[in-house]
Amino acid sequence: MKAVQFLGTVPRYLFSKAAGALTERAFYGPASGVVLRDVQEPRLPSANWVKVKTRYSGICGSDINLILLHDSPSSSPYVSFPFTFGHENCGTVVEVGANVDNVRVGQRVLVDPVLSCGPREIAEPCDFCKRGDYSLCQNFTEGIVSPGFAIGLCRDTGGGWGEFFVAHKSQVIPLDDDVTFEDAVVVDAFCSALHPVLRNFPDDRDTCLVMGAGVIGISVVAALRALGSRARVVVMAKYPFQAELARAFGADDVVCSRASADYFGDLAKTLGGKVLKPMVGKRIVQGGADVVFECVGSSTSIDDALRFTRSGGRMVLVGLAAFPKGVDWTPIWLNEITVRGSFWCGGETYEGRKTTTYRLAYELIKNGKVSLSRLLTHKFRVGDYKKAIEANLHKSASKVVKSAFEFD
Secondary structure, three states, X not given: OXXXXXXXXXXXXXXXXXXXXXXXXXXXXXXXOEEEEEOOOOOOOOOOEEEEEEEEEEOOHHHHHHHOOOOOHHHHHHOOOOEEOOOOEEEEEEEEOOOOOOOOOOOEEEEOOXXXXXOOOOOOOOHXXXXXXXXXXXXOOOOOOOOXXXXXXXXXXXXXXXXXXXXXXXXXXEOOOOOOHHHHOOHHHHHHHHHHHHHOOOOOOOEEEEEOOOHHHHHHHHHHHHOOOOOEEEEEEOOHHHHHHHHHXXXXXXXXXXXXOOHHHHHHHHOOOEEEOOOOOOOEXXXXXXXXXEOOOOHHHHHHHHHOEEEEEEEEEOOOXXXXXXXXXXXXXXXXXXXXXXXXXXXXXXXXXXXXXXXXXXXXXXXXXXOOHHHEEEEEOHHHHHHHHHHHHOHHHHOOOEEEEEOX
């Protein structure tokens, strides 16, 4: 089968790093570590696994970061090369192991990709998995499959940027007939927003600021409203098409940087804050939002998020951040701000019961609390992977919110 893989070899890494300074196409060109090639279908690692034929596999911001080699090399021990991209997956079961009784061949499924202790069949789960914090698992390099945080980062499982992948029976969620694949493929992005919202849920009297209106930022708005929050929600968007979607999903106010002569001043005014000019350097804000969800991960966005968090407030780092430069930490100690990180998804407590982010997201869709399919704006065939990458790199032109590879 054809699959887009990351080879993970040092020569290709060094070439892409050097040539990438001249052209971004070096990161996914013929000499890069990103290749489309023929690979064998993955095999079931044990009788507890199933094989899935991919219907859709999302293109995540983390995939683009990896392709551009923005990720810290310190994460490399937690993946195994070569791996097939694609962790945001849904499809149809085509093979089941002898011990699988929760799904059948021909069933449509959504797949929670995290390869924690359960899928790895670790006899004694780590303390984090015992309490449901699967994304913090301490055994991502152990067990019956090779190292990898998730399907799509492990050489044994395959990934959704190929026709087939395998998943442990605990990872598959059967889809009801009225839940579309188009809704299902956006669940992972929604989970990356739902997880930090659940763990930093605002009071109804609070003002929330969402920095960034890509699929994660819009999903933060959607998660707040799906969970019943009546907090005031302000969104900092880059493009007008993102601003429209943010309003459609429940934002009260949106500031669009591309449509503003002074987005910093406009955002401060919208939040009821006062702009102060220091002797030299960037302006600061007195006042701001009670909870800020930073969903971009860039140095500028992180720096802005800290400045727009009110004294005693919380800044939640949702966006992918590796080596931010030029971030002024002064607001953290001056305003006694709490900064919290949020990694992907995990175990959750909702309405007094234990669940997972993926299963709760599916429940919210099934019960009509949220619809995600309109976030899926672009579909590509896997043979056009370079076009898909470029569309995600140039969103002002492509107007991509969420894109996915589509298989028959």
